[in-house]
Amino acid sequence: MAIATAIPQSGSVECCYSTGPCHEHNFNHHIQCDACTCCRDTCDNSNCISCQKKQNTSMMPRIYESSNNTYTMCQLKRHNHADSAWILVGDTIYDATPYIRSHPGGTETILRKSGGAADCTEDLRFHSGRAQREWRKFKVGTLVACPRQSSSP
Numbered sequence: 001m002a003i004a005t006a007i008p009q010s011g012s013v014e015c016c017y018s019t020g021p022c023h024e025h026n027f028n029h030h031i032q033c034d035a036c037t038c039c040r041d042t043c044d045n046s047n048c049i050s051c052q053k054k055q056n057t058s059m060m061p062r063i064y065e066s067s068n069n070t071y072t073m074c075q076l077k078r079h080n081h082a083d084s085a086w087i088l089v090g091d092t093i094y095d096a097t098p099y100i101r102s103h104p105g106g107t108e109t110i111l112r113k114s115g116g117a118a119d120c121t122e123d124l125r126f127h128s129g130r131a132q133r134e135w136r137k138f139k140v141g142t143l144v145a146c147p148r149q150s151s152s153p
Contacts, residue, residue: 031043031045031048033045033048033050033051035048035050035051035054035074036072036074036146036148037148038074038146038147038148039072039074039075039146039147039148040054040055040071040072040075041072041074041075041078041146042054042055044078068141069140069141069142070141070142070143070144071093071140071141071142071143071144072143072144072145072146072149073116073143073145073146073149074146074148076088076093076115076116076143077115077116078115079095079114079115080111080114080115080116080117081111081114081115082097082100082101082107082111083097084097085097085100085110085111085114085115086114086115086116086140087110087113087114087120087123088116088118088119088120088143089119089120089121089123089124089135090119090121091142091143092139092141092142092143093139093140093141093142093143094135094136094138094139094140095138095140096110096114096138098138116143
């Protein structure tokens with residue numbers, strides 16, 4: 001599932017099929033890479049050269065080299081659909097995907113807050129102790145700042 005982004009009428013954009021800015025004027029056959037360039041975020045195109053390079057090199061900031069279970073908001077935002085619904089509780093990320101279809105509040109209650117759209121701390125407290133223990137079994141990792149966001153004034 002590719003995320004649609006606006007393609008400028010002139011100039012260059014990062015293209016999934018090019019190793020640098022794409023100056024091709026026929027964008028019909030090009031997929032624009034929408035991954036954040038400052039963190040480990042990758043686009044949904046498995047053939048994207050830019051994202052493949054990012055995964056295979058150590059060009060990322062040092063905080064990510066030994067942090068296997070840390071994710072930026074850029075990465076978390078991609079998990080906002082029925083096939084992958086991650087929710088944020090404080091700075092902890094949980095995978096709510098297994099519960100989407102059986103959740104008593106319905107699918108939309110989870111999807112509305114997935115992908116980091118809202119902090120679900122109050123939602124966690126609302127649930128029973130048993131449900132809270134169940135949530136903890138599906139911990140994905142911890143939220144860390146994207147270097148782009150942490151350098152913003």
